[in-house]
Amino acid sequence: MLETLTLLLDEMEYADYQVIEQVTAMSRWGEPRQNTAVWPGYNSAIIVQEVDPVKAKGLIGEINKMNAAAFNNSELVAAYMWGIEEYTVVKPVE
Incomplete structure (x- = not known):
């Protein structure tokens, strides 16, 4: 399941x-x-x-589709989304 999720993240262009x-x-x-x-x-x-x-809600939607197609409980994925009030902006060092 981990590989399936990382492939989904790559397909949806999450960096x-x-x-x-x-x-x-x-x-x-x-x-x-x-x-x-x-x-x-x-x-x-x-x-x-x-x-x-x-985009985040789109990912949750895709995970919900995966869960709807699960054959058993061990294939279910728990996903949570929450807002972050503040964060640092990371810029690459040139």
């Missing part, structure tokens, strides 16, 4: 995102992933930065 490949997690819709003998495995997390709210 600013970070991938955290090994995240322990609990959720209401799937088995816990705690990297233990009882609850093996990990989830992944992607943090996306986008200032255009229309």
